[in-house]
Amino acid sequence: MPGDGISLAHGIGGAKDLPIPAELAILGAVAALVISFTVLAIAWRSPRYDESRTGRPAPQWLARIVDSTAYRVTLRVVGMILFLYTAMAAVFGQDLLTNPVFGIFYVWWWVGLVIASVILGPVWKAISPVRTINLAFARLSGSDPDAGVFQYPARLGLWPAAFGLFAFVWMELVYPFSTELGPVRLWCAIYVALMLLGGALFGSGFYERGDPFEVYSSLVAKLSVWGRRDGRLIVRSPLANLDTTRALPGLLAILSVLFGSTAFDSFKDSNFWVTFTQDSSISTLVLNNLALLGFCVGVGVIFIAGTVTTGVGPGTRRLDLPNQFAHSIIPIVVGYIVAHYASYYVEYGQQTLIQASDPFGDGSNLLGTGDLTVNYWLSFHPTFLAVLKVLAVVGGHVLGVIAAHERAIEILPKRHQLTGQLPLLFAMIAFTVGGLYLLFAA
């Protein structure tokens, strides 16, 4: 049994980032405030992002490659190889922190997928091994992979994925044995089993709503320039792309879990929380569970309060508003995730590549990457890192405010378009300033 770093739920990784300097945090907060009201004052007054017109077709050569069967099959093969290689290390590897499974699970999958999707579009949908297996089953049995036994209940929306994401962040941030092989293996086995069951019951459409990783990946892919219209690959601005996000039930829940959990991760390492939990007579596990849930619910509640407090026109249900505006926190979430995970992703991502070469811990160098060394440049330049964090958070905030403004003039009646945005603007400023505060107080 490994004893190292386990009982204190460290996850993988040694040192954590230094807090960002107070001046930078304040500067970022002031910038967020000023930009918010500037956007409100000078931005356009009639909707700009009509989904049926925004963007232009991608270059033909590119569309031809992306739409080719060979390309699609290649991506599925890449996904399956990654999956099988990881499964191999998980089943036959050693229960040590040097097993690459932990880095693949917590760094490549959780963080790398987000970055890849922002750049390349919905990556998980293209490589998802559970989709591939579902497809293979359907081929073998001669059935239609898109058809299931039942119709997916529309009112479930993205809720199954929201629960899946919560299960992941709970595993990562609260569960005390998150860096033991058994639990990680079990988590993955349950994930695969549920996804295959969902695919069998509801057809492959299930993955768009129920696979936590596909939902996460496809949502942040709305910040990429890649979109589709009538099946054609098109290139559009990230803001126009973001506006095409479907307001499905559970959308706000997804984003609350993502933002709330990342904020909790910062908070958990703060000296305040460390000393508070260690001095408390209540167990740290209970407190962490409560705090994680509290952060996620808190984000949702603040957002709901910020969106429903507006006048609405006839035909608009006030309670639909939170989900209709929820896409606007996608950039805030991504900005905060970049800030929170930048050094972790870059440095433990490299570490994972090195460890991946020796999946069984027997000293082998299967991929030829075993002799590389990690470049810690980012950690050795804390000022650069701090500036990067503040830029990411403020940048995400700006995109979020613009996205919310566009949606407000799309769906709110004329006389409520400006005042109706104000509570939401305050909610967003609270998220951004709260995020900066946590980066400062970490």
Added chain:
Amino acid sequence: MRRTAAVLTVLLFAPPVLAGCGDDTAAPPASGDDGPTTITIEFSGDSVSPKGKRVEVKAGEPVQLVVKADQPGELHVHSTPEQELEYGAGTTPLKLTIDQPGVVDVESHDLEVVVVQLEVS
């Protein structure tokens, strides 16, 4: 509890954060300007002091840990790379140098306690 309240307030309302930014979580170095920072850690039975205190130290400069313990044990230093320091019963002086900036937890895994958080810059 004052800080709990402050954190909650900040999460709920934007403006108070600007006022709250002034108070510094990190304690000043535990010793004077000359000589290495010295941190005294006392173990007795199931308790340890300090318990999660934040100390600012300079990257690449040695930190002096003085461990007073009633039984031998180990301190885990979660730096990159990780380090382990063993101490015996009685007083053990230990030297620790961390090159890479960051926040480093020094833990006793037997007690499941973060003893000190070193803010290395």
